[in-house]
Amino acid sequence: MKNHDLIAKLQAHLKLLYQRAIDADQQLEGLHQQGHGKFSAILNQPTLFSTQADRFQPYVFELAEKVSQLEKEMHQDQINLILRCMQELTLLLEQFKSMARTQAQA
Numbered sequence: 001m002k003n004h005d006l007i008a009k010l011q012a013h014l015k016l017l018y019q020r021a022i023d024a025d026q027q028l029e030g031l032h033q034q035g036h037g038k039f040s041a042i043l044n045q046p047t048l049f050s051t052q053a054d055r056f057q058p059y060v061f062e063l064a065e066k067v068s069q070l071e072k073e074m075h076q077d078q079i080n081l082i083l084r085c086m087q088e089l090t091l092l093l094e095q096f097k098s099m100a101r102t103q104a105q106a
Helices: 003-033 057-072 076-105
Strands: none
Touching (some): 003 057, 003 076, 057 076
16 A cells, blocks of 8 residues: 555544544533543553543544654554554444443433
């Protein structure tokens, strides 16, 4: 796969993660306003991310910065890190969405 194609695919996945993060953050805000969701970070340390935030969007922004750096200088270890971060965040967002659906049905 050419570098340009890889970057385009990573950016497309970032857009998807960003939309999911917006939705999840809105749900978290609603929970917070109800007195729930009293935590300091979405991901427990240690993690693949340097970000520690109680919302999803900062993790997506960190990923966007990593992809931006990758555009300037392509390294296989950086590609692997980005892919693992995307996988971790994707799985977490899917788990959150599933949990929210389950609670809404209860």
